[in-house]
Structures are given as C-alpha cells and as structure tokens.
C-alpha cells in the first residue's frame with residue numbers, strides 16, 4: 575500500500591506491534607475476539623495526538639513522529655553546543671576573546687544543513703497533503719453541510735436520505751459518559767469499518783470546518799463551494815470531533831460523532847435511516863459529486 579511505502583518506519587513499528595499482538599494472542603487466547611470499540615476523543619491530561627482510528631491518522635502519527643525526532647535532535651545539538659561554548663570559552667579559561675568574524679565553510683554549512691533538514695520534512699509533508707486530498711476508489715460518499723449551528727448530513731449513494739445532527743445536553747448523557755458532553759450528538763454519522771469514505775463538504779451560511787482528529791480528517795465547509803476529502807475507520811468505535819472554524823455564537827455547540835460499525839450493522843442502519851429520515855426536509859442537500867456547480871439555493875440563503 576502507498577502509505578506503508580512512504581512511511582517505512584511506520585511499517586516497521588506496525589511489524590513490531592503485530593509481533594507483540596501475536597505474542598499476546600498466544601498468551602491470552604480470549605483476546606482473539608473482535609477488538610473492543612475505541613473512543614476517539616480527547617482525554618484529560620492527554621499528551622500528543624489523539625489515538626488513531628484509521629489509516630489517514632496512522633500516516634499523520636508517522637509524520638508527527640518523524641518531525642518530533644528531528645526536533646529532538648536539533649534541540650539536543652543546539653543545547654549541547656551552547657553548553658560546550660559556555661563552558662569552554664568562559665572568562666577564566668579564555669580571557670582574550672578571538673576576533674574572528676567570518677568562516678566560509680561554517681557559513682555554507684549552517685545554510686545548507688537546515689535546507690536539507692527542511693527538504694526531509696517537506697517531502698513527506700507534501701505526500702501527506704496529497705494522500706489526504708482524495709481517495710482513488712471510494713466505497714461510500716457522505717455529504718457534509720456546515721450550518722449555523724448544526725451539521726446536515728446526506729448519504730447520496732444509499733437512498734439520498736438527509737438528517738441533522740445536534741449535540742446532546744449534559745443530562746441526556748449516561749453518568750459514565752458525561753465527559754463526552756459537547757462531543758456526543760443525537761444523530762451520529764455511521765460508516766462501515768474499513769470502507770473508504772469520500773467526504774464532500776459545503777457550507778450553508780458561513781465557513782465551518784469538519785474536523786475529526788482521531789480519523790485524521792479536516793475540511794472547511796464553504797458556502798458556494800464543494801470540497802472533498804476522505805477517511806477510513808479501520809477500528810470499530812466512535813470518533814468525535816468539532817467544528818474548528820470559529821463560525822459564530824454557537825460555534826462551541828457543533829460536535830461531530832462518527833460511529834464505525836461492521837458492514838451488516840451499517841446496512842441495517844441505512845435501511846432504518848431511509849425510512850426514519852424520509853420525512854426530514856431535504857431542502858438543499860449538496861450535490862453528490864465534487865465537480866457540482868455552485869449551489870444557488872445555498873448562495874441565496876447565505877446572502878439572506
């Protein structure tokens with residue numbers, strides 16, 4: 575696969591993890607059952623990026639790791655060099671300071687080496703941007719429309735039903751899930767595990783942003799424009815996100831929840847959703863394809 579070819583050390587880490595998993599399965603056969611659903615959400619005092627729920631986030635993790643190692647190396651080198659200089663050229667040891675002000679070799683080196691370091695960062699960085707941009711073969715398309723202040727979702731390939739997603743109030747959540755207040759929603763997006771999901775975004779009023787960190791997906795929803803991105807949930811679970819473009823008074827109340835379920839469960843959900851949301855007002859569901867013309871309904875609405 576393209577991703578593992580690009581991020582070799584990520585593949586090596588995956589091999590290590592696979593070996594560890596195999597050893598664990600030998601020791602504890604009970605673990606062979608289906609992986610427990612994960613929760614893609616921020617944790618109190620959490621460090622680093624959120625746990626990954628799928629392949630795009632895996633690649634982001636790998637890239638983040640690469641940059642982290644480079645930063646650590648630079649910090650250690652610069653701090654060490656400064657420490658050495660402070661110690662070596664202190665007044666007691668070096669009373670008469672050198673008057674040297676130029677050194678061609680050194681000047682070339684401290685120009686060229688940072689350029690090379692930036693190249694090492696830029697190449698995988700651009701690859702990652704194009705990797706996230708669009709998926710060559712999508713198994714499912716979801717239309718995402720940002721609105722003040724809720725999300726409107728449509729499944730154009732599954733009967734084109736449309737529904738709105740609002741946050742749950744704190745007292746609507748079970749006691750052990752109160753920490754998911756402002757993340758949990760009434761109608762989450764549902765996707766099959768392992769399916770490449772094409773996400774088509776547009777905005778109804780102002781610019782919003784569809785952002786689910788644990789799936790490595792973020793795309794603006796812009797009135798009058800149609801943008802595309804994709805994600806794949808490789809692990810079962812619920813992945814939470816929020817609108818991360820300041821969009822008005824209730825910006826903090828636009829959470830996103832994506833549930834990844836087995837294919838059969840997804841099919842059952844679609845069958846149910848098609849009747850449940852049939853009555854929903856599908857007034858201006860965005861077009862099914864990225865190349866769609868500007869939606870004049872949305873434009874008119876945005877101007878109002």
Ligand SMILES: [Cu+2]
Pocket residue numbers: 720721781782783817818819820821825828
């Ligand atoms: Cu918003």
